Amino acid sequence: MTSILHFADIHFGVEDAAALARVDATIEKLSPDVSVISGDITQTGSAVEFVAAAQWISTLSGPKIITAGNHDTPMYGLIDRIIKPFDRYEEHIAPHDAGVFEDDNVIIQSLNTSRGIQMKLDWSVGVVNLNDLDEKIDRFGQSDWGKLRFLNVHHPFIYPPESPLQKTTDNGPEGLRRLADGHCDAVLSGHVHIPYVIERNPGGSELLSVSAGTLSTRRRGNKPSFNHIQVDADEVVITMVEFTGEEYVRSETFRKARRELSAWRRDGPREMQKDATVLDTRT
Numbered sequence: 001m002t003s004i005l006h007f008a009d010i011h012f013g014v015e016d017a018a019a020l021a022r023v024d025a026t027i028e029k030l031s032p033d034v035s036v037i038s039g040d041i042t043q044t045g046s047a048v049e050f051v052a053a054a055q056w057i058s059t060l061s062g063p064k065i066i067t068a069g070n071h072d073t074p075m076y077g078l079i080d081r082i083i084k085p086f087d088r089y090e091e092h093i094a095p096h097d098a099g100v101f102e103d104d105n106v107i108i109q110s111l112n113t114s115r116g117i118q119m120k121l122d123w124s125v126g127v128v129n130l131n132d133l134d135e136k137i138d139r140f141g142q143s144d145w146g147k148l149r150f151l152n153v154h155h156p157f158i159y160p161p162e163s164p165l166q167k168t169t170d171n172g173p174e175g176l177r178r179l180a181d182g183h184c185d186a187v188l189s190g191h192v193h194i195p196y197v198i199e200r201n202p203g204g205s206e207l208l209s210v211s212a213g214t215l216s217t218r219r220r221g222n223k224p225s226f227n228h229i230q231v232d233a234d235e236v237v238i239t240m241v242e243f244t245g246e247e248y249v250r251s252e253t254f255r256k257a258r259r260e261l262s263a264w265r266r267d268g269p270r271e272m273q274k275d276a277t278v279l280d281t282r283t
């Protein structure tokens with residue numbers, strides 16, 4: 001059994017202090033093998049916020065797979081944002097997209113979808129660099145076929161209809177198609193501050209879109225939450241763990257048999273290349 005904690009959008013600076021104060025004991029009970037953080041660790045990308053974030057992250061036991069969010073670039077200081085948008089992130093948190101977690105059940109990597117500035121008015125929009133994505137897919141391919149392949153990003157590649165934010169991630173649909181062809185099993189993301197699990201290709205080779213909620217005060221009508229993902233030899237179980245104001249409780253749970261996921265299709269990789277199904281990219 002692999003126990004994965006999946007956090008997003010803690011936004012140190014506007015974090016939910018009560019939720020964070022109680023989360024440590026809950027985390028300990030879940031015995032994580034790895035913690036995944038899907039970006040927006042800070043609110044304004046300031047050094048003070050990064051110091052607080054790094055201190056909290058250091059309390060998580062075990063390996064961490066982390067990526068930056070659009071809030072993790074300097075909000076104040078345009079020159080820094082242009083010239084060195086992720087220097088503070090790398091100084092306090094981790095080198096960009098660093099690290100691969102791999103055990104008997106899963107392999108997890110990160111891909112940065114955030115940018116300091118962009119040639120458009122809205123700099124918060126996600127971007128999938130397809131060359132970088134192909135490198136991640138190649139790395140998945142170097143691992144044992146039977147391991148589930150999870151990619152950690154900040155922005156959803158495609159926004160779900162229930163999202164309070166509706167934007168378009170550059171190269172998002174094409175990125176999902178490449179991930180499906182590369183037999184990735186799940187994209188773990190944040191950004192929209194609501195938790196969900198979406199099956200992107202029902203009836204075929206599944207690619208799950210898994211979003212964690214937020215432990216910040218920017219909750220868009222939801223309670224503070226994070227995800228607990230458990231993977232054993234037979235199935236994946238994704239549980240939203242929600243803070244009531246007093247305690248953390250297990251809320252909605254999603255279950256999926258491993259044999260129904262991409263990397264477990266019975267014909268194996270060679271056959272999968274031949275009959276890769278068209279991904280359902282409806283939003």
Ligand SMILES: [Fe+2]
Pocket residue numbers: 009011040069071191192193
């Ligand atoms: Fe956020």
